[in-house]
Amino acid sequence: MRATWLTDIHLNFLRPLALKAFYERVRREQPDILLVTGDIAEGDSVIRFVQELGAIAPIYFVLGNHDYYRSSIHTVRAAMERLDTTMTWMPACEPLKLTPRTVMLGVDGWGDARCGDLNSTVKLSDWTRIDDFRRAAAVPARLELLQRLGSNEARLLREKLETAPDSENILVLTHVPPFPEACVYDGAQSEPGWLPWFTCIATGEVIAEYARAHPDTQITVLCGHTHGTGTCRPLPNVIVRTGGWPPGVEGYGNPIVQVTLDL
Ligand SMILES: [Fe+2]
Ligand SMILES: [Fe+2]
Known part of the structure; x- marks a missing residue:
């Protein structure tokens, strides 16, 4: 099975011809x-x-x-649950037996303010452009919201892992890198000021716990968010691939195919 991986494609930044060219590029992966x-x-x-x-x-x-x-988190997620069956938002779906050897599951993930410098001066547009954050404008409320979002993602991920059929390989789709070492930009780990907003510690803990309890299962995590490319192996049976662009290239308006996996 040819599974083409895309991340952080930010298609709203593309003009019509560039969008058409990108879709053609994706099609060429067959x-x-x-x-x-x-x-x-x-x-x-x-x-x-x-x-x-x-x-x-x-x-x-x-x-x-x-x-x-x-928009708001609730509004967008509610719309995702109404998509037809060729479009699967993974958080709303049971773990999928993709091939006889591979189960796939996914959660969105959220930078959950649990590592790095919590006094960071790095400001995200999220805080003014997502309704939920506009309602939590004070710093303590924002940190509390981020941690709560991370905990919710972790709870959902744990449920999915617990109900996943036994399999040699588990493929986890998530947006936010679940380990600080997977939070990379320009070939290096992100600075402490970026880590709180760019790492989901809570989902990483769930993955690590599951991996330790299932040493014969290989877990591959595909994530993005940082726009920097990297691969790390936080545990012997966990590999995390962070999708992005080579150093010096900006992803907004320049979407690429990360890779086509042969599953
Ligand atoms: Fe992005
Ligand atoms: Fe992102």
């Missing part, structure tokens, strides 16, 4: 399925782009922080 790890577009356009990608091949995806812009 995908059986598309795996998309978030930041597809923004809250008011994400459904359109999911539908257009879904016309290329069945799409399995999670959402990133940008996919909630100009």
Whole structure:
């Protein structure tokens, strides 16, 4: 099975010809399925782009922080649950037996303010462009919201792992890197000021706990969010691939195919 992985494609930044060219580029991979790890577009356009990608091949995806812009988390997620069956938002779906050896599951993930410098001066657009954050404008309220979002993602991920059928390989789709060492930019780990907003510690803890309890299961995590490319192996049976662009290249407006996996 050819599974083409895309992440942080931010398609709302593309003009029509560039968008058409990108879709052609994806088609050339001859995908059986598309795996998309978030930041597809923004809250008011994400459904359109999911539908257009879904016309290329069945799409399995999670959402990133940008996919909630100009809207609220609840509103966008409610819309995802109403998509038709060729478009699967992984958080709303049971673990999928993708091949006889591979089960796939996914959660969005959230930078959950549990590592790095919590006094960081790095400001995210999330805090003014997502309704939930506008309502939690004071720093303590924002930190509390981020941690709560991370905990919710972790709870959902644990449920999915617990109900996943036994399998040699588990493929986890998520937007936010679940380990600080997977939070990379320009070839290096992100600075402490970025880590709180760019790492989901809570989901990482669930993955690590599951991996230790199932040493014969190989877990592969595909994530994005940082726009920097990297691979790390936080445990012997866990590999995390962070999708992004080579150093010096900006992903907004320049979406690429990360890789086509042969599953
Ligand atoms: Fe992004
Ligand atoms: Fe993101």
